[in-house]
Amino acid sequence: MNNNLISKRWWGAPKKFSTEKVDRKISWLELFYDLVYVIAISTITHYVAQQFSFNTLLDYFYLFVIIFWGWLNGSMYHDLHGTEGLRTKLMTLWQMLIVAALVITLHSETKHILFNATIVLLIMQIYITYLWWSVGFYDKEHRRLNKPYTIIYLISLGLMFTTLFVGQPYIRILFYLALMLNCSPPFVTYFLLKRKTNALTLSSSMTERLGLFIIIVFGEVVLGVINGIIATHSMNALSWVQFSLAMGIVFALWWLFFTIVSDRQCKDGLLNSSIFELLFIPTLIGLGMLGASFSDLFKYFNEPGIQSIWVAKSFGLSICLFILGIWAMVFFLKYPDAALSFIKPAKIAFFSTALLIGLFTCLTLQMSLIFYLIIVLVILIVLILYLNGLWYKKNNGE
Secondary structure, eight states: OHHHHHHHHHHOOOOOTTTTOOOOOOOOHHHHHHHHHHHHHHHHHHHHHHSOOOHHHHHHHHHHHHHHHHHHHHHHHHHHHHSSHHHHHHHHHHHHHHHHHHHHTTTSHHHHHHHHHHHHHHHHHHHHHHHHHHHHHOOGGGHHHHHHHHHHHHHHHHHHHHHOOTTTTHHHHHHHHHHHHHHHHHHHHHHHHHHTTTOOOOOOOHHHHHHHHHHHHHHHHHHHHHHEEEEEEOSSHHHHHHHHHHHHHHHHHHHHHHHHHHOOOOOOSSHHHHHHHHHHHHHHHHHHHHHHHHHHHHHHTHHHHHHHHHHHHHHHHHHHHHHHHHHHEEEEEEGGGGHHHHHHHHHHHHHHHHHHHHHHHOOOOOHHHHHHHHHHHHHHHHHHHHHHHHEEEEEETO
8 A cells, every 4th residue: 555655656646636726836847848938939930030921920820829739738737737746747858859849840841841740740739638638537526627628639630630631721721720629628618517617717826837938938039139130230339229229129018018917817717717828829929920020120121122011010010919918818817906997097008009009010101210119119118107107196096
């Protein structure tokens, strides 16, 4: 009996879903796990930065979402069922290997890249499916919750496997159908169980992990600014002004997200938690595209031709999408009663700012890059000052 107990502790079967949840610190293993996603996000961001096109954007969107989906499932599994045993460590390592393999396939020769990437994505799909199936195997109480995940992920696996035998445009269609299915299990579970899912709320540690993922992509934005300045091969006063303005924009966006969204708990229930998690997708994509835009912004903005127009519009619309993501997240977060009167005008301010930047981006105006960056930065600073003034005014009871 004692040997069996020791064996269980050593191997570490998944923690039961009914285990009492307590606030916990993010483990070193989880931070190590996140590192491979830094590389994956960096790879696809550089890929889209090097060759802007509609098909490239479609591929970028798919790869970004599937990488986030893999990260989210692995992180949720660790948060809900992770233990100190060897099994959790090995499962984390295997997923890291899969994501690293995906990065390698994206550097394959053009004629082999699709096949190689598809094989790795199939392995990732099998792995994630096994994760949730194994939970039901070890924990009977969780089978009613994990069954929709297992069934839907298996259907998605079948669609992905079919792409090996068809050509374009059917490959993209099947991949996107599989992607939509991969995002649907929480909603299917909610509509099947409804009231039984009210207690399923995003933990504080998982909220922190989502914030860390945002930080990862913010790192890519900073890298985009640095690479963009380096690519100009001109270290003069003008370059340093452009660099300072660009970093000011990055910091303003960081301030807006982590002041309004971070350290806030999601509203109770599986539906609220699932929507909140999915809202990170457009927010992160906007941030990732901003990093890709920065790589070419300094080089092409003032050059004649379609490239300069594309880069400028991509830059502005990326900021717009990021701000809209924050605006949408606010609807699913808990705020103290004292802040409720602040939230409504804050929502209006975020939406108005996104609309203003979007309209400004769509206008065809002849201006220098410095003037363009100043306008965008001023708009963001005005939003920050308005939110600060609104907050202090409400707190002072005025």
